[in-house]
Amino acid sequence: MRLPTFLGLCLVVLGAAPAAAAAPCGGDFAAWLAGVKTEAATAGISQRAIQSALAGVAYDPTIIARDHAQGVFRQSFAEFSGRMVPPRLARARRLYAQYGPVLSRIEAQYGVPGAVIVAIWGLETDFGADNGRFPTIRSLATLAYDCRRPDKFRTELIAALKIVDRGDMTPADMRGAWAGEIGQTQFLPSSYLKFAVDYDGNGRRDLIHSVPDVLASTANYLKGYGWQRGQSWGQGSANFQVLLQWNSSEVYTETVAYFAQLLATGQ
Numbered sequence: 484m485r486l487p488t489f490l491g492l493c494l495v496v497l498g499a500a501p502a503a504a505a506a507p508c509g510g511d512f513a514a515w516l517a518g519v520k521t522e523a524a525t526a527g528i529s530q531r532a533i534q535s536a537l538a539g540v541a542y543d544p545t546i547i548a549r550d551h552a553q554g555v556f557r558q559s560f561a562e563f564s565g566r567m568v569p570p571r572l573a574r575a576r577r578l579y580a581q582y583g584p585v586l587s588r589i590e591a592q593y594g595v596p597g598a599v600i601v602a603i604w605g606l607e608t609d610f611g612a613d614n615g616r617f618p619t620i621r622s623l624a625t626l627a628y629d630c631r632r633p634d635k636f637r638t639e640l641i642a643a644l645k646i647v648d649r650g651d652m653t654p655a656d657m658r659g660a661w662a663g664e665i666g667q668t669q670f671l672p673s674s675y676l677k678f679a680v681d682y683d684g685n686g687r688r689d690l691i692h693s694v695p696d697v698l699a700s701t702a703n704y705l706k707g708y709g710w711q712r713g714q715s716w717g718q719g720s721a722n723f724q725v726l727l728q729w730n731s732s733e734v735y736t737e738t739v740a741y742f743a744q745l746l747a748t749g750q
Contacts, residue, residue: 508627508628508629508630508633509628509629509630512541512542512628515628516537516540516624516628519537519624519627519637519640519641520533520537522637522641523641523644526641526645528641528644528645528648529648531648532644532647532648533644535647535653535654536620536643536644536647536654537620537624537644540620540621540624541621542624542625542628543621543622543625544625546617546621546622546625546626546661546662547625547626547629547631549661549662550626550629550631550661550662551631558734559734560734560737560738560741563734563735563738564737564738564741564742567606567738567742568738568741568742568745571605571606571609571610571742572742572745574605574610575601575602575605575610575742575746576746578601578604578610579597579598579601579746582597582601582694582698583597585682585694585695585698586600586601586698589682589698589699589702590702592699592702593699593702593703593705593706593710594702594706594710594711594712594713595701595702595705595706595710595712596716596743596747597698597746598743598744598746598747599705599716599726599739599743600698600701600702601698601743601746602739602740602742602743602746603668603701603729603739604667604668604697604698604701605742606735606738606739606742607667607668607669608667608668608669610667611667611694611697614658614659614660614665614666614667614669614691615658615659615660615661615664615669616658617658617659617660617661618654618657618658619643619657619658619659619663619665619672620640620643620644620654620657622660622661622662622663623636623639623640623643623663623672624640626639626662626663627639627640636663638673639663639671639672639673640663640672642671642672642673642675642676643657643663643665643672645672645676646672646675646676650687651675651679651687651688651689652665652687652689652691656691665690665691666690666691666697666700667690667691667694667697668690668697668700668701670690670700670704674704675688675690675700677707678700678703678704678707679696679700679703680696680699680700680703681696682695682696682698682699682700683695683696688700704729705725705726705728705729708725708728708729709721709724709725710722710725711725716740716743716744717740717744718737718740723736723740726739726740
């Protein structure tokens with residue numbers, strides 16, 4: 484997954500690549516991009532995918548401005564939950580009922596209650612209404628080229644190329660948050676590779692268009708970080724700690740837990 488950037492909640496935290504694998508940041512962008520192409524080919528990514536994804540990619544200074552402008556999330560739980568949950572609760576209830584059979588199957592397989600998944604879905608992108616419009620490859624290339632956290636974002640760029648190569652998305656479809664998160668619950672590419680599942684059985688892991696894929700993949704992510712079947716998810720619980728792996732903001736995680744509890748209890 485990802486750590487979400489919805490409404491600029493928190494700083495992005497990504498897994499780092501080995502320093503030796505990364506070309507120097509800064510300098511000539513075209514030369515730097517050529518190094519990325521070489522690394523991608525060495526990683527087994529096809530030339531077709533490399534060329535289709537990286538042809539015409541340019542540095543975008545507006546992405547760097549957003550990255551540098553980030554701040555730590557400062558709202559209280561009462562402020563944030565009061566602003567985010569009530570406007571989404573009625574629709575969350577409708578979707579919770581609409582996808583009830585799918586969510587029941589997902590819970591049976593992954594152990595994660597549907598209420599938790601729907602709460603995350605609503606808070607991240609308004610249930611897919613706002614996945615983000617930034618071209619993912621351009622955003623990741625820009626952040627990887629910048630000297631602030633180059634190795635971390637280079638890892639995500641290579642992961643995005645692997646997603647293209649395996650046929651889950653075209654580069655044109657790969658649009659999302661400014662820091663590279665993709666889909667209706669905002670997975671970073673490395674988490675997309677690790678946790679995305681083809682739950683609708685169409686042969687692709689599509690976290691942009693396929694709601695079953697989105698819901699099951701979100702559950703798979705939480706299961707991967709140790710979600711405990713049948714246990715509570717309130718503050719102090721092991722499952723609350725798993726939710727903090729989704730987003731390290733305590734206030735955001737409290738809001739997910741609260742939202743999910745409202746759905747689960749029909750309040």
